[in-house]
Every structure is written in C-alpha cells, then in structure tokens.
Amino acid sequence: xPGTATPRNRGPAAAAENRAAILVAAHELFARQGYQVPLSAxxxxxxxxxxxxxxxxxxxxxxAWAVFADNFAELDRLAATTPGPExxxxxxxxxxAYVAASNAFIEVVVETxxxxxxxxxxxxxxxxxxxxxxxxxxxxxxDPAWTPRxxxxxxxxxxxxxxxxxxxxxxxDAVRRGLELIDPRLV
Amino acid sequence: xPGTATPRNRGPAAAAENRAAILVAAHELFARQGYQVPLSAxxxxxxxxxxxxxxxxxxxxxxAWAVFADNFAELDRLAATTPGPExxxxxxxxxxAYVAASNAFIEVVVETxxxxxxxxxxxxxxxxxxxxxxxxxxxxxxDPAWTPRxxxxxxxxxxxxxxxxxxxxxxxDAVRRGLELIDPRLV
Amino acid sequence: xPGTATPRNRGPAAAAENRAAILVAAHELFARQGYQVPLSAxxxxxxxxxxxxxxxxxxxxxxAWAVFADNFAELDRLAATTPGPExxxxxxxxxxAYVAASNAFIEVVVETxxxxxxxxxxxxxxxxxxxxxxxxxxxxxxDPAWTPRxxxxxxxxxxxxxxxxxxxxxxxDAVRRGLELIDPRLV
Amino acid sequence: xPGTATPRNRGPAAAAENRAAILVAAHELFARQGYQVPLSAxxxxxxxxxxxxxxxxxxxxxxAWAVFADNFAELDRLAATTPGPExxxxxxxxxxAYVAASNAFIEVVVETxxxxxxxxxxxxxxxxxxxxxxxxxxxxxxDPAWTPRxxxxxxxxxxxxxxxxxxxxxxxDAVRRGLELIDPRLV
DNA sequence: AATGAATGAGGTTTCATTCAT
DNA sequence: TATGAATGAAACCTCATTCAT
Numbered sequence: 001x002p003g004t005a006t007p008r009n010r011g012p013a014a015a016a017e018n019r020a021a022i023l024v025a026a027h028e029l030f031a032r033q034g035y036q037v038p039l040s041a042x043x044x045x046x047x048x049x050x051x052x053x054x055x056x057x058x059x060x061x062x063x064a065w066a067v068f069a070d071n072f073a074e075l076d077r078l079a080a081t082t083p084g085p086e087x088x089x090x091x092x093x094x095x096x097a098y099v100a101a102s103n104a105f106i107e108v109v110v111e112t113x114x115x116x117x118x119x120x121x122x123x124x125x126x127x128x129x130x131x132x133x134x135x136x137x138x139x140x141x142x143d144p145a146w147t148p149r150x151x152x153x154x155x156x157x158x159x160x161x162x163x164x165x166x167x168x169x170x171x172x173d174a175v176r177r178g179l180e181l182i183d184p185r186l187v
Numbered sequence: 188x189p190g191t192a193t194p195r196n197r198g199p200a201a202a203a204e205n206r207a208a209i210l211v212a213a214h215e216l217f218a219r220q221g222y223q224v225p226l227s228a229x230x231x232x233x234x235x236x237x238x239x240x241x242x243x244x245x246x247x248x249x250x251a252w253a254v255f256a257d258n259f260a261e262l263d264r265l266a267a268t269t270p271g272p273e274x275x276x277x278x279x280x281x282x283x284a285y286v287a288a289s290n291a292f293i294e295v296v297v298e299t300x301x302x303x304x305x306x307x308x309x310x311x312x313x314x315x316x317x318x319x320x321x322x323x324x325x326x327x328x329x330d331p332a333w334t335p336r337x338x339x340x341x342x343x344x345x346x347x348x349x350x351x352x353x354x355x356x357x358x359x360d361a362v363r364r365g366l367e368l369i370d371p372r373l374v
Numbered sequence: 375x376p377g378t379a380t381p382r383n384r385g386p387a388a389a390a391e392n393r394a395a396i397l398v399a400a401h402e403l404f405a406r407q408g409y410q411v412p413l414s415a416x417x418x419x420x421x422x423x424x425x426x427x428x429x430x431x432x433x434x435x436x437x438a439w440a441v442f443a444d445n446f447a448e449l450d451r452l453a454a455t456t457p458g459p460e461x462x463x464x465x466x467x468x469x470x471a472y473v474a475a476s477n478a479f480i481e482v483v484v485e486t487x488x489x490x491x492x493x494x495x496x497x498x499x500x501x502x503x504x505x506x507x508x509x510x511x512x513x514x515x516x517d518p519a520w521t522p523r524x525x526x527x528x529x530x531x532x533x534x535x536x537x538x539x540x541x542x543x544x545x546x547d548a549v550r551r552g553l554e555l556i557d558p559r560l561v
Numbered sequence: 562x563p564g565t566a567t568p569r570n571r572g573p574a575a576a577a578e579n580r581a582a583i584l585v586a587a588h589e590l591f592a593r594q595g596y597q598v599p600l601s602a603x604x605x606x607x608x609x610x611x612x613x614x615x616x617x618x619x620x621x622x623x624x625a626w627a628v629f630a631d632n633f634a635e636l637d638r639l640a641a642t643t644p645g646p647e648x649x650x651x652x653x654x655x656x657x658a659y660v661a662a663s664n665a666f667i668e669v670v671v672e673t674x675x676x677x678x679x680x681x682x683x684x685x686x687x688x689x690x691x692x693x694x695x696x697x698x699x700x701x702x703x704d705p706a707w708t709p710r711x712x713x714x715x716x717x718x719x720x721x722x723x724x725x726x727x728x729x730x731x732x733x734d735a736v737r738r739g740l741e742l743i744d745p746r747l748v
Numbered sequence: 749a750a751t752g753a754a755t756g757a758g759g760t761t762t763c764a765t766t767c768a769t
Numbered sequence: 770t771a772t773g774a775a776t777g778a779a780a781c782c783t784c785a786t787t788c789a790t
Contacts, residue, residue, distance in 0.1 A: 524742060530724075533725060534719060534721025534722065534723075535721065539717075555714065
C-alpha cells in the first residue's frame with residue numbers, strides 16, 4: 001500500500017488528527033461491530049497506540065459521548081443554516097438518518113446507563129428542535145399537539161424500529177411504515 | 188476421600204427441574220444485570236454447575252431464546268382463554284408489560300444479531316395476534332388499517348421508548364405518552 | 375524434560391495440590407524477585423493457569439497473607455513440641471531465620487499497608503510467644519524486662535537489618551552483630 | 562499556528578531550577594505515594610515535562626539517589642556546625658527523624674537492590690559519623706563498644722521499626738521503645 | 749448426569765520511554 | 770532546550786469453555 005506507511009511517532013502535532021481518526025474509527029466500528037467492540041480494535045483502526053486512545057478518552061463512555069457530540073455539531077450547523085418552516089423536517093429526517101445508519105447508535109444509548117454530559121444530552125436536542133418545531137406547527141407541517149419532548153419520544157420509537165431490524169433495508173422499511181402509522185408528515 | 192462431601196448427584200430426574208431453574212435464574216439476571224451477565228452467575232443462581240447449563244443451552248443465545256419462548260407460552264394461554272374483541276387489548280398490554288418490565292428484555296433483542304429459531308420469532312407473534320386483532324378491528328377497538336405486521340412495528344417502537352429510559356417510572360411515562368401520540372386505544 | 379509433561383486439565387482433584395504449588399511458587403518468587411513480581415509469573419511457576427491463581431487468592435495481598443499463614447503453621451507446631459525454657463530461643467531463632475531467608479518477606483510487610491487478617495497478624499505472634507518468653511525469663515534465658523510486644527519490636531529491627539543487606543551473607547553478619555548489640559542471648 | 566500558546570521555553574537558565582523542583586517533588590511524592598509513584602506524576606508536580614525529568618535523571622533509581630544525596634548535604638552541614646560531644650546525638654536523632662518521617666524513605670532502600678553510587682552510600686555515612694561518635698564515646702554519651710559500622714546497623718534497625726508501623730504515631734512509639742531496649746542514650 | 753476447578757485467550761489499563769515540535 | 774503526545778510492552782483480570790471426578 002504505497003503512501004500509507006505512517007512513521008512511528010508523529011509527535012504532538014498529530015494530536016488533533018489522532019483524535020479525529022479515533023472518532024472516525026469509533027463511529028465506524030461501533031456501527032459495524034457494536035458498542036462492545038474492543039477498544040484496542042478502535043485504536044488499531046485509527047492507527048494509534050492504545051495509550052493515545054486512553055489519553056483522549058479515559059473510557060468507553062467518553063468515547064461514545066464524543067461520537068454523539070460530533071453528530072450534534074452537524075445538527076447545529078443544519079439548524080443554523082436552514083430557515084423557514086422546512087427546518088423541522090430537515091432536522092427530523094437527519095436525526096432519523098443517524099439512527100437508521102446503524103443500530104449501534106442505539107446500542108450506545110442502551111449501554112449508556114449513566115447520564116451523559118449535558119452538552120450531548122436530550123436537553124440539548126430539545127432546545128435545538130423547539131424553535132423549528134414551532135415554525136413547522138404554524139405552517140401545518142407538524143402536529144400542533146407535539147411538544148419538543150414528544151419529538152424526542154418519537155425519535156425513541158425510531159430507535160426501537162431500527163434495533164429490531166438488523167438488516168439496513170428492513171430497517172428502512174420498518175421506519176417508513178412505522179412513522180406512517182404515527183403521522184405521514186414524519187416520513 | 189473422607190470428608191469430601193460430594194454435593195448429591197440427584198440423577199437424571201433432576202434434569203427438567205434444572206432446566207426450569209436455569210430459565211428462572213436467567214430471566215431474573217438478564218433483567219437485573221443485563222444480557223452480558225456471566226453465565227457462571229446464572230448457573231450459580233440456579234444452583235447448578237456450569238456444565239449443566241452447557242448441557243441444556245449450548246450458548247448464551249440459546250438461553251436467551253429459551254427465555255423468550257417461556258414468555259410466548261404465557262401469551263398462548265392468554266390468547267386461548269380470552270375470547271371476544273377485548274383479547275387484542277389484553278395481549279397488547281401484556282406484550283407492553285413484558286417490554287416495560289425490564290429493558291434487559293430489549294438488550295437481548297439488541298445483542299441478538301442472528302435470527303432466532305422460528306418458534307420464538309416474530310412470525311409466531313404475528314400468528315398469535317392476527318385473529319384477536321381482526322376481532323378488535325371489527326369492534327372499533329383497533330385501527331382498521333393496522334396489519335398484524337404493523338402491530339409488531341408498534342411493539343418495536345415501545346422497545347425504543349423503554350430502552351431510552353432506564354428508570355422504570357420514566358419508562359412507564361414515556362410509553363404512555365408515546366402510545367398516546369400514536370393512538371389512545373393502545374395505552 | 376521427561377516426566378514433567380503435566381496434562382492440560384487435571385480436574386478438580388488437583389485443587390489442593392494447585393493451592394500448595396501456588397504457595398510454594400509465591401514463596402519462592404516473592405523471595406527472588408520481590409513482592410511486585412507479576413502474578414502471571416507465579417502462576418506459570420506453579421504450573422497453573424492465571425485463573426486458578428485468582429480462584430484461590432483473589433488478589434496479591436491474599437496470596438501474601440497465605441504465605442505468612444503457612445509460616446505460622448510451622449511456628450505453632452514448633453511451640454507445641456518444644457517444652458522447657460529453651461522454647462523461646464527456638465522460636466526466636468526460627469523467626470529470625472524466616473526473616474533472614476529473604477528480604478522479600480519484609481517487602482511484603484512494607485507493601486502491606488492494610489491490616490492483615492487476625493490469623494496471621496502480630497496478635498497471633500504475641501500470643502504464640504508469650505508463654506515461652508515467660509519460661510525463658512524465669513530461667514534467665516531472656517531479659518526479664520521484655521514484654522511479648524517488645525519481642526515483636528526486636529523482630530521488626532531484624533527486618534531492618536535484613537532489608538538493608540541484599541546479599542544473604544552480609545545480612546547474616548548484620549543480623550548477628552545487630553542482635554549482639556542488643557543482647558547476646560538473642561543471637 | 563494561532564492559539565497554540567507554546568508554554569514558554571525558559572531556556573538553559575531554567576535547568577538548575579528544574580532539577581531542584583524535580584527533587585522537591587520527588588521527595589514529596591516518594592513520601593506520600595511510595596517509591597512506585599509514576600514518574601509522570603513527579604514531572605507534573607515539579608511543573609516540568611517528562612523529557613526534562615529524563616534529561617536530569619535517566620531512571621527512577623538515579624532520582625532516588627539524588628534525593629538521598631540531598632539529605633546527606635544537610636547532614637554534612639549539621640556535622641560541620643555542631644561541635645562537642647553532643648554532635649553524635651544531634652546527627653543520630655536527625656537520621657532517625659529522616660527515617661521516621663516516612664516509611665517511603667525505607668521503601669526506596671527496599672526497592673533499591675543495586676548498589677548506590679559511593680557519594681550517597683553507607684561509606685559516606687560512616688565517615689560522617691566516625692568522628693562525632695568518638696567524641697561522644699569519650700564523654701560517655703555513647704557506648705564505647707560501638708563502631709561507626711555498628712551505628713549504621715542501629716539505623717537499619719530503626720528502618721525495621723518504622724516500616725512495620727505504617728501509622729506515624731505508632732511508628733514513633735515503636736522507635737522510642739525499640740531504642741530504649743538497646744540503649745536509652747539512643748532515644 | 750452433575751459438579752465446579754482448570755484453562756487460557758483476550759480484553760482493559762498503565763506507564764516508562766521516545767521523539768516531533 | 771523544554772514540552773507533552775505517542776508508543777507499545779506488559780501487567781491485570783475476567784469469563785467462556787472444557788473435562789476429571
């Protein structure tokens with residue numbers, strides 16, 4: 001494999017790069033192998049030593065939360081750049097896509113029995129969704145009875161649909177039909 | 188060897204008894220400690236040696252499925268003994284209760300990537316529910332658009348609600364409100 | 375090495391044998407390599423798997439204490455079978471010999487910050503020595519001012535002499551001269 | 562690279578300062594956490610990078626010896642400034658105080674299996690003590706039979722008393738009573 | 749047929765040491 | 770020259786599984 005032969009110790013300058021590589025590898029392996037994937041496998045996939053992984057993320061949970069936080073960053077951007085009543089639908093479908101992308105996303109939730117740090121918790125998601133939801137409700141693009149909290153519950157239900165269908169295509173079908181049963185505007 | 192006090196070999200007659208004890212212990216420990224509880228803990232709780240557990244259930248999955256199958260047996264009895272249009276509601280609420288009872292129930296589903304044997308799979312649940320659902324629909328106790336398959340999807344959604352709420356009371360609230368969002372008749 | 379090829383799994387019957395082998399290996403390796411010797415090395419030297427070591431001794435401390443307890447058993451026998459005023463001297467010299475045999479004996483004491491279980495603690499040693507000491511004092515074989523507790527302090531001082539002299543011969547000389555400085559009857 | 566805020570390279574002038582800071586930190590941490598404290602913790606406490614620690618002290622042992630040497634420097638000053646027959650007692654009590662201050666002092670001795678460099682070894686202590694001892698013996702403040710080497714043995718015995726008593730107050734009592742058993746003039 | 753001790757692979761975690769910046 | 774991130778060997782410990790009794 002030409003060009004991939006990374007030198008042994010790339011020095012402190014590689015720190016940010018390493019952190020990012022670990023997040024990518026974790027995202028990938030959590031999705032493919034499940035939350036219980038060996039941390040050493042993540043380190044290997046990221047091309048770093050095990051110690052580096054531990055320096056950046058003291059335990060499995062910290063790593064999982066960091067992966068979450070990464071996703072939140074994108075949602076923030078999306079909310080900021082999408083004006084009008086469509087914003088809610090855009091965010092919702094992005095959220096569903098995250099969940100549908102891998103049922104490991106959900107496994108993390110399952111295994112994460114303790115409370116996540118506030119900046120990746122549900123509170124943040126509620127805040128993010130509140131204003132777009134109101135706009136959508138004004139325009140008839142969302143049920144006026146829904147609260148932001150209800151939207152989280154709807155997302156929780158998507159969790160269930162996805163985790164019960166390990167095969168991605170089946171999961172997509174299940175999510176589509178399931179959301180249809182609740183409200184066609186969610187599909 | 189004097190004083191060794193071999194702990195009573197109770198002979199072949201104990202086999203069925205042991206199997207039952209293991210299932211009870213597994214049910215209990217899966218619920219309390221999660222799917223990844225050490226098999227040795229289950230054997231200990233059941234009061235049998237680890238070898239016996241292996242004799243009855245070749246691996247963790249087989250044990251998990253057997254626990255499921257146990258639940259199905261009760262649903263069968265319930266379906267057989269509850270006539271009329273109320274039957275669907277009784278079965279549905281029993282199913283929800285199983286799920287709500289412990290999110291370990293769901294963990295088992297989560298961790299169970301491979302297909303379960305037919306006798307504990309969704310097909311069986313679909314068959315079980317089909318006739319009671321039809322009766323309920325005739326009486327207006329269920330949405331006429333729902334297929335038996337849809338009911339499974341609804342149950343999947345309950346999975347999501349439960350697993351996202353580790354505290355039992357929160358989970359109960361979430362399930363109630365979530366089902367309300369879909370159809371008040373499901374609550 | 376002919377004749378040493380132990381079979382893979384010798385079964386439960388080997389338990390007592392294994393426990394003894396572990397104690398011997400621990401005694402040996404604590405003495406040669408120090409208290410911090412890897413537990414895996416002890417397991418290897420004992421010819422058992424690491425799990426067996428953990429089954430018998432949940433942690434390093436438990437193992438160290440068990441090694442101590444082994445020594446106490448011999449002292450008990452010695453005290454029981456040696457009548458007369460000589461008994462104190464016999465016990466004392468046995469104790470000194472233990473300590474002189476390896477300064478790892480002392481390292482264990484050093485590292486053992488928490489209280490040992492009563493059956494290997496100093497209380498037991500005090501009880502063991504009290505009566506023989508009294509007999510020796512009556513016969514002029516021990517300083518009448520010494521209490522059993524003082525004898526422990528004297529033993530502590532031997533610790534210091536031994537640990538400060540890693541080479542066994544030097545240690546023996548140091549102990550001899552050191553005890554001479556205190557009381558010739560101790561040599 | 563904006564915002565990187567390199568933490569001030571203070572240049573060669575800081576070398577001596579760093580060395581001193583490391584010695585202070587090592588003294589402190591050896592005493593509080595034991596000889597096996599991570600070197601990185603010492604570097605952190607000294608406010609230097611790990612590389613600097615390595616520049617000054619190639620390994621743990623070198624650092625330990627340097628800490629010893631520091632103590633010797635104080636003894637030298639004490640010997641030089643205390644004339645008369647009291648000098649021996651002053652030095653002796655200072656030595657005992659060093660030892661009693663922390664049983665980590667002894668742990669270092671225990672772990673230090675190899676020979677220390679001559680300038681911190683026992684030879685130096687012997688030289689230091691010889692002349693004051695002679696003066697004390699002339700004035701009846703020390704047993705005339707003691708050689709300088711014997712005094713080292715007496716100090717070794719104090720090691721033993723201290724290490725066998727992790728609690729500082731107990732250790733002080735043990736040392737007092739132990740020295741009383743040898744010679745009241747040592748207390 | 750039941751028991752539970754033994755096995756050992758493989759995960760987690762820590763740190764001494766190196767080295768790019 | 771100082772920094773501290775990266776490295777990776779090696780320790781710890783836990784079970785799933787086997788198998789002598």
